[in-house]
Amino acid sequence: MAYEALDNLQQTLDLILEHRDYFLTHSxxxxxxxxxxxxxxxxxxxxxxxxxxxxxxxASKTHEIIEHLFSDKEIKPAIRLAIRLRELAARLESIVGDVVDCINGNGSASSLEPTVGDVVDYIKLGNDSDVSSSSRSAIAIVGVDKDVKVIKDRLLVESSRLWVLPIVGTGGIASTKGISDAKSDIPMENLIYDYLKRRRYLIVMDDMWSKKAWDDVKMLFPDAGNSSGIIVTTRLQDVAAYVDSSNSIHNMSLLDSHQSWNLLKRKVFGYNDIPIELEDIGFKIATNCGGLPLSLVMAAGLLSKIPIHNRDSWKQIAADSGQLETIICSSYTHLPNHSKPCLLYMGGFPEDYEIRVSELINLWISEGFVTLSNGSKSLEKEAEDCVEDLVERSLVLVTNRKSDGKIKSCSLHDIVREFLVRQAAKEKVILSVMDYLPTPILRKYFVPRLIKDHHIISASSYDLHLKDYGHSSHIRTIICIPKKGYRYVGFVEKFSSLRVLHVLRRNDHWDWEPGQVFDLVHLTYLASNIPNSIVPSAISKLQNLQTLVIYRSEVRLPMEIWRLRQLRHLIAFSFQPLPNPEGEKNPLQNLQALSLAMDFVCSKRMVEMIRNIKKLGICYSKEKLDGDASYCLNNLKYLFELEKLKLEMHVDSSCIEQESEMPAREDFSFRGLNFPINFPLQLRRLTLGGWRLSCSVMTIIGSLPNLQVLKLRNFACHGGYWVTSEGEFRELRYLLIDGSYLAYWTTEASHFPRLEC
Structure with missing residues (x-):
């Protein structure tokens, strides 16, 4: 069919654009x-x-020619390749012209030229190798065609100067959904400037609120005379004028009724037929949204959860004003009761903060927001489903996904967050102190009075350090927002009933007296940096602790860690070798996750202590591992509940070139140490890094019946040949090979029957 042929063509083009950069010329x-x-x-x-x-x-002919052009072992000369591609583009462009004439001749109101929002629904963005092509986040920009044209024309204009385009509009005028996570390895301003100076770049700065913000960043952007550009969006006309005084400001338009209805239909029904009895009601709902894309997206998220036959609910929504505040309120009202506190809780994180879903889930569980439903496997799975539901309702934005498609991190639109902050305080779920009292002087005098009716608060570390806390003993949860440049010396002793202390993960110091925290015997959740890498034996007082997250490397745990019977998650940047549990009698039956454990001794007693673990990250240094068989890695096969395993080997980089000349190891061993060949059969995700094993070990890994994700990083396999066989990798969806000496790979599609990426 035509649709599938076009889709196949686009997928092939995506693969070429993603993986052929090393020979593709710009043209x-x-x-x-x-x-x-x-x-x-x-x-x-x-x-x-x-x-x-x-x-x-x-489409089929174009696809065939494209595959031929890029299938030869020797790529065709660059000029010839570009000419052939230009011929294909011109041929398709001619067909597009015919379609335009046909549609216009029939008097159709549909424009062939798709809006940016239409196009990017099909374009997968982002360059994170952990995101599969089928689930990669996309950014959807929704606007009137003339707005899209202005932006596109500006992008296509050749100029020798750096250009700036300020765009002004009300909140929600450019609706975003699933913005790709932007990561940068450039830590300092001068490095950013030097990095950009060598490139042609486009920077998009969203939602700028002040002239000072522009002054703080504009010096980062060099004018290299190559038509680089900056787009700045703002709600303030004076900020736009300050950013660019050349009268090039563009004011965004609102959607008309028909555009609004088309957007709402597409979000609710996709390309399926719409029940005729919902046409009039749906059009009224779309019109009531006032042309604001965010309102329409929010309304679509609400309507998509209502059964199609429930016409009365559609009528009720149509009767509302359709203003964004009303729609958000309706979306919240229609949430299942158990999801409401989960959503309100998210308002406690700062504006534009990227929330790690793993941390959010642990917090929800610690707060008691998540309960097991009939047939549910675990609290974690219940919480994951809740996050997915909130995303489907357009109340939460996805910022990054894992390789298996699950949500890795998320955020809130600032307008949604404003509603949640107010509603959460009203229902006394969580109080965001800094949103209610925006200046330090106000907080100094009013915080003690403000928090007396709340059990859960979000506040800066500076505000929590205030001395006058007469009503602090009732506080059970603190989300602490580190204040840059402020050193935090002891405050927690005032909060004697504290159950949850979550310090946001930032690069600031966190100094407190360890004894103060470990006297908080009601703690179920602790996430923080610590003054040094040594956790004292006083942690044994925290018998209710379920989650311990430490933002530090080479953390040394005491023997008493094995006595925390409620512990579910034990996480740090890295742990020094764990203490030997031989003298301990009872296992940590609730432990679900342990990462990252250095030089992990997988003795039979250790396996017994963590026998129900589902996620394990361990790492070895080659220097310690050589000649030492006491790590007993073959015992990993007895972890019958293990679903996710990260197994890394740190090798001195100076050895890499020397080892590249060595033959691959066929015995899966490092000078007498047996490699753990017998992985747990229920393993779903496996990451190997640095082991330099023979590629024939893939036969053993390929026999794992439930393996869905396999990542081979940093020369995990050492050898030039990999030959796969029928019946291997039956469930594998995602395969990553990042750094290898692999030269020949002999395989067939049937050897990877479910591979997606």
Whole structure:
């Protein structure tokens, strides 16, 4: 069919753009992008064009030629490749022109030129290797066609100067969904400047609120005379004028009724037919949203959870004003009761903060927000489902996904967060102190009075250090926001009933007297840095502790760690070798996750102590591992509940070149140490790093019946040949090979029957 043919073509083009950068010239890459854009335009307007077979043939032929051009062992000369690609682009462009004429001739109101929002629904963005092509986050920019045209025209104008385009609009005028996580390894301003100076760049700065913010960052952007550009969005006209005084400000338009209805339909029903009895009601709901894309997306999230046959609920929503505040309130009202405190709790994180879902889930569980439903496997799975549901309702934004498609991190739109902050304080779920008292002087005098009716608070470390806390003994949860440059010396002794202390993960120091924290015997959750890497034996007082997260490397744990019977999660950047549990009688039956344990001795007693663990991260140094068989890694096979294993070997980088000349090890051993071949059969995710094993070990890994994700990092396998066989990797969805000496890979599609990425 035509739709599938176009989709297959786009997937092939995506693969080329992602993995062929080492030989693609700029002109060839531009032609591929052009072909992809034309194919998207055809796909979006397929239903308006009667001769679908012509489009199918064109897409299939283009796909065939593309595969031929990129299948030869020796790539064709760059000029010839670019010419052939340009011919293909021109051919598709001609078909696009015919479709335009046909549609316009039929008097259709549909425009062939898709909006940016339409196009990027099909374009997978981001370059995180942990994100599969089927689940990679996309950014959807929704606006009126003339707004899109202004932005596109500005992007396409060649200029010798750095240009700036300020865009002004009300909150929610440009709705975003699943913004890709932007990561940078450049820590300092001068490095950013030097990095950009060598490139043509486009910087998008969203939601700028002050002139000072622009002054603070504008010096980072060099004018290299190569038509680089900056787009700044703001709600304030004077900020836009300050950013660029050349009168190039663009004011965003609102959607009209028909555009609003088309967007709402697409978000709720996709490309399926709409029940005729919902047409009038749906159009009214869309019109009531006032042309604001965020309102429409929020309304769609609400409607998508209501059964289609429930016309009365649609009528009730249509009767509301349709203003964003009303829609958010309705979305919240229609949440299952157990999800409401989970969502309100998220308002305690700072604006624009990227929330790690793993931490959020542990916090929800510690607060008692999550309970097991009928047939549920675990509290963690219940909490994961809650996050997914909130995303589907457009109340929460996805910022990053894992390789298996699960949500890795998320955030809140600032307008949604504003509602949650108010509602959470009203229902006394959590009080965000800094949102209610925006200046330090106000907080100094009013915080003690403000918190007296709340058990859960979010506040800066400075505010928590205030001396006058007459009503602090009732506080059971603190989300602490580190204040830059402020050293935190002891405050927690005032909060004697504290159960949850979550310090946000930032690069600031956290100094407190360890004895103060370990006197808080009600603690179930502790996430923080510590003054040094040694956890004192006084931790044994925390018999209710379920989660311990330490933002530090080489943490040394005391023997008493084995006496915390309620412990579910034990996490640090890295732990020194764990104390030998031989003298301990009872296992940690509740322990679900342990990471990252250095030089982990997997003795039979150790396996017994953590027998129900589901997630394990361990790491070895080659120097210690050589010639020492006492680590007993073959005992990993007895961890019958283990689903996720990260197994790393740290090797001195100076040895890498020397080892590259050595033959691969066929016995899976390092000078007498047996490699743990017999992995637990229920393993779903496996990451190997630095082991330099023979590629034939893949046969053993391939026999794992439940393995879905396999990551081979930093020369995990050492050898030039890998031959797969029928029946291996039956459930594998995701395969990553990052750093290897692999030269030849002999395989067939049937050897990876479910592979997606």
């Amino acid at each position: 060839a890459k531009q032609e591929i992008i052009s072909i992809r854009y034309q194919s998207i335009a055809l796909q979006l307007n397929l239903k308006h064009y009667p001769n679908k077979e012509r489009i199918r043939e064109a």
